[in-house]
Amino acid sequence: MTDEAHVHTYRTSLTWEGTTASGYQHYDRAHRLTAAPAAVGLDLTADPAFRGDPSRLNPEQLLVAAASSCQLLSFLAVAAAARLDVVSYRDEVEAVMPGDDPPMRITRIDLRPRIVLADTAAARPTDERLAHLCAVAHRECFIANSLTSEVVVTPAFSWVGDPGADAPIGT
Incomplete structure (x- = not known):
């Protein structure tokens, strides 16, 4: 049995909206990650090699x-x-x-x-x-x-x- 006082749990929330209906070449890779209680979120994407936006972290x-x-x-x-x-x-x-x-x-x-x-x-x-x-x-x-x-x-x-x-x- 694990001592609950010694278990660290980490949670994040990820959101993406768009459509993949046009196939792999065309959907938007931009998404948002938050991790409460931090007030600042991250705007992320895929690596540019995988059609992501090079101005965002991946x-x-x-x-x-x-x-x-x-x-x-x-x-x-x-x-x-x-x-x-x-x-x-x-x-x-x-x-x-x-x-x-x-x-x-x-x-x-x-x-x-x-x-x-x-x-x-x-x-x-x-x-x-x-x-x-x-x-x-x-x-x-x-x-x-x-x-x-x-x-x-x-x-x-x-x-x-x-x-x-x-x-x-x-x-």
């Missing part, structure tokens, strides 16, 4: 964003517990969905967080310790744990004041 992007966001939140929790002062976390994520390997699915998500930490009076943790904390965060990331896709985390750490610590990702 489910594949939401999946990738969820993996990135969950890793961020898990790492911040682990870092705070380890008494590390994380001052910046930026992630450029890439996911792949091969079209020639049925069933269609995202098979790999690469997270590449760039994490900047404040220099404190305490001794800096070793690179191995930082990598371990990132791995612990990955093990605790419930989105990654919910996926069958491979999720790879390749962090880069720097310290406030280090050259390039504030450089944009991709440089």
Whole structure:
């Protein structure tokens, strides 16, 4: 028996209106997602490869964003517990969905967080310790744990004041 106090339930509401009478090529892919109690909803569509509107988010992007966001939140929790002062976390994520390997699915998500930490009076943790904390965060990331896709985390750490610590990702 499950302890009800430890069960987290998530609900969303999705709406679409239109017609598919004219076939696959012609129906509108636009739809709206809400998730109470959040006041802001999302206007979504299909991936442009599947006739969606490129100006709107699509489910594949939401999946990738969820993996990135969950890793961020898990790492911040682990870092705070380890008494590390994380001052910046930026992630450029890439996911792949091969079209020639049925069933269609995202098979790999690469997270590449760039994490900047404040220099404190305490001794800096070793690179191995930082990598371990990132791995612990990955093990605790419930989105990654919910996926069958491979999720790879390749962090880069720097310290406030280090050259390039504030450089944009991709440089």
